[in-house]
Amino acid sequence: MLDRVFSVLKDLPGGKPERGGMDDDPRLAVAALMYHVMDADGRRQDSEWESIKHLLAETYGIKGDELKTLIREAVKADQEAIDLYAFTSPIKRHLDAEGRKAFIAMLWDVVYADGVLHEMEDNIIWRVAELIGVDSRDRVEARRKAAASYAVQHPHENKGS
Template identity: 50%
Template structure:
């Protein structure tokens, strides 16, 4: 389902994994993942686990690389004043279809704890807007994830 997106994401690392930096699309993605799971003020273990799972799968990282990316993403998120720095990196790195897939990943995080909080919803809406993802695609991705996870909210 995410094959094209995964190939793109894996290509970001090249043959050898680069050091993580603030302008690295992987760090931008991780920081936005943290924004979503921290939006409601509750750090749920299921959300943190899902964040690690998504990063590991999308970027094909070993445990050491994953931890470096998580640390860099969290630090970038802690230092950020808005989403623009992260979304601008991703907008330059992802094509339109990949940006929609990224919004789908954000919805995966929103639903990781079994509920959709309005503050998490607002973060996804704002990120989608900055990435140029239409309201229609954002809602379709939410509905797709909700249906896949069996949530009655959007089913």
């Protein structure tokens, strides 16, 4: 599944995040939504940060200063945003239906990185999925797969509620 996510998201056009907005670099929208989902429960866990960094680095083949800049600009964009549309619009425009489903799966990976699903995280992914045209069945299936993957990877850890 992650191979599909990486191959689809690698095709997004990119540029220097600090020079343009999300229309110029939709990777910024992807990173901002990852951050937004991570921050939804009010707790920024190291495991979630590492998941975001890993997913962005693997997806876009970036590291070091370029990765730090993308993340810094994504955090700033999220903090300045008044709604999710600024993030979902470029994603919907640049990804096909399969790519949008893969992106939702990626968001679930960020959520489950800390082993806990918070109702706010669930709600945000539901809203993002609706805005980018991913139906409920596909969203729920992606959630199930991410939850099962976490359980397999960390069978002895407490998963919370």
